[in-house]
Amino acid sequence: MVQPALFSFLKRWNLKCKLIIFYLMFLIPMLLLNLFAYVSSTRMIQNQVTDSLAVLTGQINTMIEQKLTDIEKISSTVYSPALLDVVRRGRYIGDDSVYVKDNREMNRFFSYIVNDIDELDGVYVFTENGNMFYKSVIDQMKAVYDLERDDWYGETVARVGRPVIFGAHMPWTLQLSSNRYVYSVAKSIRGIDGSRICTLLLDLKLNSIGELVASYKKQYDSRILVLDKTNHVLFGDDLYDVGTELQEPAILTPVRGGMTQAGIRVGGKRQFLVYDTSVISGWKVIGLTEQSTIDREISGLRSLNVAVTAISSIVSLGFLLAIYLTNYKPILRLRRSMKKVEIGDFSARAEITTMDEIGSLGKSFNNMLEKINELIESEYKARLRKREAEFRALQAQINPHFLYNTLQMVSSMSVVHGLPEVDQVAKSLAGMFRYSIDNATEMVPIEKEVEHIRNYLFIQRLRLNESFDAELDIDAEAARCSILKLTLQPLVENIFVHGFRDMHKKGIVRISVKRRRSRIIVKIIDNGSGMRMGALRKLKQKLYEERNDEADVRNANIGIINVHGRLRHHFGHGYQMYFKSMDGIGTKIMLVFPAIPYEGA
Known part of the structure; x- marks a missing residue:
């Protein structure tokens, strides 16, 4: 027109x-x-x-x-x-x-x-x-x-x-x-x-x-x-x-x-x-x-x-x-x-005091800059956390290829000397090393992340004299979807570090991965010691605030905080974490994120 x-x-x-x-x-x-x-x-x-x-x-x-x-x-x-x-x-x-x-x-x-x-x-x-x-x-x-x-x-x-x-x-x-x-x-x-x-x-x-x-x-x-x-x-x-x-x-x-x-x-x-x-x-x-x-x-x-x-x-x-x-x-x-x-210069602000549409536009502009600054700060801190995690992992690896080859040798010797349990432990530990040092891609199919968890649980069962039972319910359709590498195992590890510590009853670990339409729902439940209300409130506050200082990174909840930060950074508003815990009864963690089919090799 x-x-x-x-x-x-x-x-x-x-x-x-x-x-x-x-x-x-x-x-x-x-x-x-x-x-x-x-x-x-x-x-x-x-x-x-x-x-x-x-x-x-x-x-x-x-x-x-x-x-x-x-x-x-x-x-x-x-x-x-x-x-x-x-x-x-x-x-x-x-x-x-x-x-x-x-x-x-x-x-x-x-x-x-x-x-x-x-x-x-x-x-x-x-x-x-x-x-x-x-x-x-x-x-x-x-x-x-x-x-x-x-x-x-x-x-x-x-x-x-x-x-x-x-x-x-x-x-x-x-x-x-x-x-x-x-x-x-x-x-x-x-x-x-x-x-x-x-x-x-x-x-x-x-x-x-x-x-x-x-x-x-x-x-x-x-x-x-x-x-x-x-x-x-x-x-x-x-x-x-x-x-x-x-x-x-x-x-x-x-x-x-x-x-x-x-x-x-x-x-x-x-x-x-x-x-x-x-x-x-x-x-x-x-x-x-x-x-x-x-x-x-x-x-x-x-x-x-x-x-x-x-x-x-x-x-x-x-x-x-x-x-x-x-x-x-x-x-x-x-x-x-x-x-x-x-x-x-993202520190600039529009100094507009009128109450009309122009004032509303200036206020929206300032709010937008606040959001941009928050996103920039969040991105910057996420990158710092990622680099620090990579650095700590590098420090902990101590020449992982040498360790992986050594574990392969231990496995072979166990077979020769008739020690099947040693062979199984060596194979599980070698699989975990191989999964950890594979830097080809950040996204992996959920089934590989679950296999990594199985190896970890097998080693923990031997180490703890089978003092807990593990139940895994993985939906086949969900297993073929993508997830960030090394995001579920730290949550499971947190159960043994905190939940089962000083516990005198038999432990239970339940892991469920299901697909509901366009969403993946992951549930990790334990019957461990749980958390007091004050500690739970403090953890939730740290999960949903942007600032995490060095003390937070080094505290006992580093696994949960890092996993939450990585998933939120990658999936954005499509990701949610729900955390529920009761003192002396146990803890339940639920992750919800988009169901994206894995397209890698």
Whole structure:
């Protein structure tokens, strides 16, 4: 199965590089995510600002339209019977008393209008018969005023009873004591038959537009412009003079192009423009918000984003450092210990104190080294014991070939002189010498080891005047399996050295060798003096501990200890020795080891 390319790539790097790569794999997406969140939030704030500006311009435009609609409704009061009589009156001549009466009636109408409209600057009624009535808050009417020469009048008459709204201008009918701008609402009043009765003109203070805008604008950090249909400034918000025609192309271009929202640059500053056009007056309410205002809104978000990014980076770096200290450094220490072991320093240990898998690995590594050291020490001591045994055997042999040849000569002489027992003893002893000095192989068939025991028992029977009986039960299948040379005879010899010493009853020696499936079971039983509990416990302790000093080698149990060490070294965990003894009753030794067929000559 082909592994993903990423896994193949990571296999080429060491653990430190992998940690850095994983850190970057976490950090880079996090930075990109924060950048995306910052850009999205910035756009959202810009949209919120422009949307709020659009709401503001819409609200201001709605209020101006409502104000104009309310002012236009006042024209309906002209249709009262008293006023209709006045406006239909013929042209006055001189100080006509009728004019005085009609003027008084019209003044009541004007007072009603003035009281109802705070921002009223002047109200004028021009009848079709050439009469004129007016009321100005400040100035007087011009001495001579030709109504039909002004464009506003012609436009109003042409609208046939519909109101006409005029933007910023100087009052048309007055002798001005100071320069001031007004805006006007004019309407041609017609009768039921559709004939023109009079023309009503209302001049309103232009600063009332500013007051209306200011009441809504105070909760927004934006600039507001109000332009009439001819792009004259009705409200300039300290940017442009009221009454002048706006000449700023950056503002007019998107307005003329029908762009309700646009980004522009005015006076070297980038600004966002939003405008709304009145369907009643055709006026345009324009909102302007500087980029710096939006930047102030974004600056807090930018600081928060930078703080979150920095904290996340520091926290993730802290986690990386923690992983480095708790994982990577212990692995380095374990690696250094392994390097020492590679060059043969088995005293090295991995100093890892963590309780995780790495700590468990270090503990297992240390345990493995302990086992290796134990095995090395065991192997070394086993070799020493083997060499010492060979040396002692060599010392004891005293030229074994010479002794073997001498025993052969004794046997021949015994036959010649008619001494059969001497002949048998010599043959048994010669067989034992021949078996002992044969160094061709360490492994022998069990039947040869048993034959060696028979020769030994024959000599002991003659030496002890047949004071014991020996019973051998050897399984034929087991006799063909392998055993270490000279491992059973020392155990039998131990019976005569310890078990039958100072014993006054007839001794019994039972030797059994059986095969049970893949195991060989050897039992050696005697009815000798046995062992006390303390001595038995001490012997078992020496059998199963690795250390055997010189005193142990020279004590009375050298045969058992050496046999146990040799068999355990050769068969390993497949070998077991069981030892049972009771004081005054006897001893039982059982050996269990793998059944390996002998393949020698």
